[in-house]
Amino acid sequence: MTDSAAGSSKRPPTAQAFVLAELRRAIIAGEFLPGQPLRQDALAERFGVSRVPLREAFKVLESEGQVHYEPHRGHKVATLSLTDLLEVYRIRQLLEAEAARVALAGKPGNGVLEDLRSAAGEVETASAAGDLLKMTEANRRFHFVLVEAAGMPRLERMIKVLWDATDAYRFVYYGAEANRSRVEQEHALIIEAFAEQNADKLIRLLDEHREHAIEALRTFLDTAPSRAIDRA
Numbered sequence: 001m002t003d004s005a006a007g008s009s010k011r012p013p014t015a016q017a018f019v020l021a022e023l024r025r026a027i028i029a030g031e032f033l034p035g036q037p038l039r040q041d042a043l044a045e046r047f048g049v050s051r052v053p054l055r056e057a058f059k060v061l062e063s064e065g066q067v068h069y070e071p072h073r074g075h076k077v078a079t080l081s082l083t084d085l086l087e088v089y090r091i092r093q094l095l096e097a098e099a100a101r102v103a104l105a106g107k108p109g110n111g112v113l114e115d116l117r118s119a120a121g122e123v124e125t126a127s128a129a130g131d132l133l134k135m136t137e138a139n140r141r142f143h144f145v146l147v148e149a150a151g152m153p154r155l156e157r158m159i160k161v162l163w164d165a166t167d168a169y170r171f172v173y174y175g176a177e178a179n180r181s182r183v184e185q186e187h188a189l190i191i192e193a194f195a196e197q198n199a200d201k202l203i204r205l206l207d208e209h210r211e212h213a214i215e216a217l218r219t220f221l222d223t224a225p226s227r228a229i230d231r232a
Helices: 015-028 040-047 051-064 082-105 110-129 132-149 153-173 177-195 199-227
Strands: 067-070 074-077
Touching (some): 015 040, 015 132, 015 153, 040 051, 051 067, 082 153, 082 199, 110 132, 110 177, 132 177, 153 199
Antiparallel strands (some): 067 074
């Protein structure tokens, strides 16, 4: 079992939920690289569980696009091509633009703005500490403040699936200090546009925010298959 899992005071109530949370964390944190095989025996021993909750967790991750199953070979961390990433981000662009417009049309109160600023502060704190996992988690909270403000649960669920499929690559993006600084600056501009209730400006800034991530990931995605290491 991982040290973080063993020391957690908030372990999920079921073995499946626990394994699912730990696998997600490991993928996001880059402990399991894109294309890396996920060995059931080794993982069951690591998490201190049987194969049953592990298989159930794999099913969930497979449905989210984070894990891929190959007959006779087992499960691997999903690998995205640049084409895949562009498709995911294009769909996100359409859905998140709608969420932003609906959120602002509803005249959200100061609570949403305060939540954005709080999440942005967490991103900056994690970035300064070089804690990429916490930065990834805080960044997700920042963006979903906007999505949740739209009050459209189905739309929120669809956007969540898209985010789940690319979290591992977001962690890679944050590996460069220049990228982390850019993220912080862009978050500040996004907050400013939200405070101004300027939907067109907000959507343009969100588009630029995604495009910068795509450009930074192009080289990594072109060589991603060769980076996979069988460490399971």
